[in-house]
Amino acid sequence: MAIKSPTPPRFSATFDEYSLAEIRRAASTGIYDIRGGGAKRKVPHFDDLLFLGASMSRYPLEGYRERCGTDVVLGSRFAKKPIHLKIPVTIAGMSFGALSGPAKEALGRGASTAGTSTTTGDGGMTPEERGQSSMLVYQYLPSRYGMNPDDLRKADAIEIVIGQGAKPGGGGMLLGQKISDRVAEMRTLPKGIDQRSACRHPDWTGPDDLEIKILELRELTDWEKPIYVKVGAARPYYDTALAVKSGADVVVLDGMQGGTAATQEVFIENVGLPILSAIRPAVQALQDLGMHRKVQLIVSGGIRNGADVAKALALGADAVAIGTAALVALGDNDPVHETEYQELGTTAGAYDDWHEGRDPAGITTQDPALAARLDPVKAGRRLANYLAVLTLEAQTIARACGKNHVHNLEPEDLVALTLEAAAMARVPLAGTNWIPGLQTF
């Protein structure tokens, strides 16, 4: 008979429960884990910042009484027809294919009600989306799935996607089970195969080429549409500077907390920068070039509430984009589907196998029966409500800081709770006037 150990079992901090399970899964399947969503590990984020608010040295504005502007103009550098958003929150690019038709329609309905734009994503523009989105940004992606000049002309802006926060340097992966007849036709690929999107554009390689590519897109659209350049947060100072050099009207900077339809877990969790650390270098690049507020900066990656919006703006962004939060607002990961989430081996709030096409909420699926569960009118209303709350919250904070427009928020309004956040956001550690780190990049 074995002698029972006198000490309790002790698990390794390195080989924790999740790591052990992942090793077993890898050994069993022979392939890395692919999933949707975004980074789940905890990284420095906007929670590590606080607003100071007004007391003696600052004079606040009256909440619910005094006006606090929220509008933003995007694309004022070159475009004949800049985009004028009522709120500084936009909907990030999410493809038809990754999302169902009703989900795309709901995004359009909600955004239009709120006075903001949606963005297409990989795989082309759908009539539903163009029909429901009062302002639609057409993504120009490496794969060029469904890309055609008619849709470019129908768009209100063009976003050249170079990188995505969840996978800077990586391409997409839409597994065969989500490739319906319609998705396959739009992408000119056989039904049922894994659709691997390219990680780099096929006909240009660097910023000098991109400058010429942007010229072509401007010529194609008679210089009417703002040209956005989207990069994953990796080398934000240089990437922003080069985007400006290439002629971008707007730079979109996506942090590692940004979502993805599907990619390798190891990629999601280990490549790219938290958005908190990327905003100031990007703003610095714009300031060094004399282009801050002339080339607008949209930041994304883990925006959840009005405080996140206000903090991003205070650090120098002109607007934010939301993806994951928008899906949650529509109804993704809602506990109302808990029984079905459990049948899929997960739970509401943790469901991330968006690429498998079995989303009980009908949002990240191409299954007609599941997609029909989402009422695009009701879901659009929920999104509009959520966007309104984000805006109201940001306004509340801005007024408390004495600002009559959310764009008047500034780094001086912020302090950091941690050394890491102070260094990354370049604001003082709370209670001190100390900003750790060098002033060079």
Place this chain on the structure above:
Amino acid sequence: MNMIENEVSFDLRKNTLRDLNQALHDLSKTPGAKYWRVRNPDGAHAIAAGIKAPVTVNVEGHVGYYCAGMNQLATVIVHGNAGVGVAENMMSGLVHVKGDASQAAGATAHGGTLIVNGNASARCGISMKGVDILVKGNIGHMSAFMGQAGSLVVLGNAGEALGDSIYEARLFIRGSVASLGADCIEKTMGDKDKAYLAEKLKAAGMAGEVDVAEFKRYGSARQLYNFHVDNAGAY
């Protein structure tokens, strides 16, 4: 700008590229002259990009990047060499380069026909999505990389990694192939394939000029269409 009956002549040393392209784009709203001459292109970029009208544009000289990009319906003839991405993402119509073409000729093009009398450089037909490309000379490496649909006919030789990660594009090479890319294989050339090739040659104005029996056909082995770990070494 100089109008001679049904032809418009544009001199890019006297007029701007913007003026030229705007005039060509306006044809999709208000039809006008059917024939256009572009003089002194001097390697400018994006010449005749974004046309959507059944017109013929003769460009008298060398062009830079993205000439005739996203072309719809038009015939664009370059009497010289073309830079990177000529006829990129073309939807329909014809683009004919009388000289050589640089990289990414016909990249991602969904339809129409691209003819290059000379050579085309690397990545000719990259991510092609339905275009018919005919190159009378040689093509460079990684041509038809991730080619999804359409045909690539080459009378000369092909460089390394032809058809890497190819989907359903159909490749016909008369000369040598330096090497094939991942999942690209030589396929048998049956009567239907010969008829298909003959049709493409005829459409390019080369009916009877070359024997279809001199070509070899290449396409996808379809082994990498769905990821499997045992194929990981192929990537």
